[in-house]
Amino acid sequence: MQAFVLVARAGGFREAARAADISASNLSEAVKRIEAQLGVRLLNRTTRSVRLTDAGKVLLARVEPALRELDTATDAISAFRSTPTGTLRLNVPVSAARLVLPRILPPFMAAYPDISVEVLTQESFVDVIAAGCDAGIRYGERLQQDMIAMPIGPRVQRSATAAAPSYLDRRGRPAHPRDLFDHDCIRGRFPSGAVSEWEFEQGGDVVTIIPRGQLLVEIGGGVDLAVEVAAAGGGIIHLFEDWLQPYLGAGVLEPVLQPWWQSFPGPFLYYPNRTLVPPPLRAFIDFIKAQAG
Numbered sequence: 001m002q003a004f005v006l007v008a009r010a011g012g013f014r015e016a017a018r019a020a021d022i023s024a025s026n027l028s029e030a031v032k033r034i035e036a037q038l039g040v041r042l043l044n045r046t047t048r049s050v051r052l053t054d055a056g057k058v059l060l061a062r063v064e065p066a067l068r069e070l071d072t073a074t075d076a077i078s079a080f081r082s083t084p085t086g087t088l089r090l091n092v093p094v095s096a097a098r099l100v101l102p103r104i105l106p107p108f109m110a111a112y113p114d115i116s117v118e119v120l121t122q123e124s125f126v127d128v129i130a131a132g133c134d135a136g137i138r139y140g141e142r143l144q145q146d147m148i149a150m151p152i153g154p155r156v157q158r159s160a161t162a163a164a165p166s167y168l169d170r171r172g173r174p175a176h177p178r179d180l181f182d183h184d185c186i187r188g189r190f191p192s193g194a195v196s197e198w199e200f201e202q203g204g205d206v207v208t209i210i211p212r213g214q215l216l217v218e219i220g221g222g223v224d225l226a227v228e229v230a231a232a233g234g235g236i237i238h239l240f241e242d243w244l245q246p247y248l249g250a251g252v253l254e255p256v257l258q259p260w261w262q263s264f265p266g267p268f269l270y271y272p273n274r275t276l277v278p279p280p281l282r283a284f285i286d287f288i289k290a291q292a293g
Contacts, residue, residue, distance in 0.1 A: 001034065001063050001067060002067060003016075003026075003027045003030035003031055003034075004030070004031050004034055004042060004043075004056075004059070004060075004063070005060065005063060005064050005067060006020050006027065007027055007031060007043065007050060008042075008043070008050075008052055008056065008060050011049065011050060012049065012050045013027050013028050013050065031043060038055075038059075040053070040055045041053050041055065041056075042055055042056035042059060043056055064132075068132060071086075071087070072276070072278055083112065083113075083114055084112060084114065084115055084279040084280055084282070084283045085114035085115060085279070085280075086114075086115060086116070086278060086279060086280040087115070087116045087117070087118060087280060088115055088116070088117050088118070088134055088135075088278075088280035088281060088283075088284055089118045089120070089132060089133040089134050089135075090117070090118070090119050090120070090133060090134065090135055090136065090137065091120045091122055091128050091133040091135075091136040091137075092119060092120070092121060092122075092136060092137040093121065093122070093123050093137065093138065093220065094121050094123065094219075094220040094221065094223060095223075095240055095243070096137040096153070096267055097119060097121050098243065099153070099154075099157075099240060099242050099243060100137065100152060100153035100154075100267060101119065101137075103153070104152070104153070104287075104288065104291070105117060107287075108283075108284060108287050111287065112280075112283050112287075115280045115283060115284075120133060121220065122220075123190060123191050123218075123219050123220040124190070124191040124192065128270070128271065128272065134271060134278055134280065134281040135269055135270060135271035135281055135284070136269075136270055136271075137152060137153075137267050137268070137269055137270070138267060138268065138270060139264075139265070139266075139267050139268070140265055140268060146272075146273060147270040147271065147272060147273065148270065148271055148272070148273050149268040149269065149270045150268060150269050150270075150285065150288065150289070151266065151267075151268055151269075151292065152266075152267055152268060152269040152288055153266050153267055154242075154266045155265065155266045156263055156264075156265065156266060157240060157241070157242065157263070157264055157265075157266050158240075158241040158261050158262065158263045158264070159198075159199070159238060159239070159240065159241065159261055159262050159264070160238070160239060160240065160241035160244050160245075160248070160255065160258075160261055161198070161200075161236060161237070161238045161255070161256040161257050161258075161260075161261065162230065162236070162237055162244050162247070162248060162253040162254060162255055162256055163230060163233075163235065163236040163237065163253065163254060163256055164230060164231055164232065164233040164234075164252065164253060164254070165251070165254045166233040167184075167230075167233040167234070167235065167236070168254055168256070170233075171183055171184070173256065174236075174256055174257055175257075176207075176257075177198070177200040177207040177209055177257060177260055178207065178209065180198070180209055180211060180236065181209070181212060183213070183235070183236050184212075184213040184214055184215075184234070184235035184236065185198070185211030185212055185213040185235055185236050185237075185238070186211075186213055186215045186217070186226045186229060186230055186234065186235045186236065186237045186238075187211050187212075187213055187215065187216045187217070188216070188217055188218070188219040188222070188223070188226065189216055189217070189218055189219060190219050191218070191219075191220075195210065195211075195216070196211075196219060196238075197209065197210055197211075198210075198211050198238045199262055200257060200260035200261070200262055201260065201262040202259050202260045206262075207260070211236075211238070213235050213236075214234075214235070215229055215234065215235060223239065223243070226239075227239070227243070227244065227247065230247075230253060231247055231252045231253060236256060237253075241261065269284075269285070269288065271285075
């Protein structure tokens with residue numbers, strides 16, 4: 001059943017094998033056995049894709065919640081151990097994976113060696129339960145009201161704008177955010193398709209612009225490319241200050257419109273409001289609270 005769910009969710013045997021770190025042939029044999037036992041085909045296979053049959057869709061809808069409940073029950077038993085055990089599954093944006101978790105996960109895993117951690121990076125807000133995760137990290141304006149939220153990571157962050165000195169020597173240095181309309185701005189697009197706006201603030205004056213430029217990248221997986229293009233002189237970038245700091249400190253990028261850089265509250269760990277919190281998540285929550293203290 002687990003093999004079937006893995007393949008169905010990954011959309012293929014090779015993809016599922018890479019995600020689960022097991023062989024594709026073992027997954028294929030497991031799915032064949034369950035199809036033989038049930039007497040129906042669950043997956044339509046071609047050389048290019050794997051698709052659920054109608055029977056497979058019905059089985060997935062019933063089996064996946066049951067397997068999650070089994071995992072939760074197994075995790076609950078670890079509460080009787082001297083140290084928690086199980087798997088902690090987190091759904092986070094790429095910015096959190098880069099700027100927040102690297103300072104938290106190494107000491108957490110050292111403190112709880114029996115807890116495995118799985119991190120799914122995803123920019124769009126998701127139902128963590130439907131995604132098979134225990135908790136997520138998002139910013140306050142993107143949290144659901146029925147979730148419990150607690151601060152995690154830096155409590156104040158700042159957006160930074162920068163470009164390579166060579167670009168600024170060639171195109172000039174903006175003195176006001178509206179001057180950016182005359183520049184090549186490296187833009188970002190959310191999974192929803194919306195292009196990110198750039199917001200600036202100084203002395204209570206807030207200016208929001210929709211940037212223009214040749215390059216458009218997907219927010220998340222494309223951000224590293226955007227930074228490298230900016231460092232190579234390809235345009236102006238607007239991103240988390242902490243993300244750009246190594247480039248700013250090395251002089252590869254030069255600050256632009258620094259008096260206008262806007263501060264905003266840091267991210268939150270959020271999880272469902274339920275009586276039984278899985279022991280790995282409870283350990284993670286307690287660890288974060290102790291760090292904050």
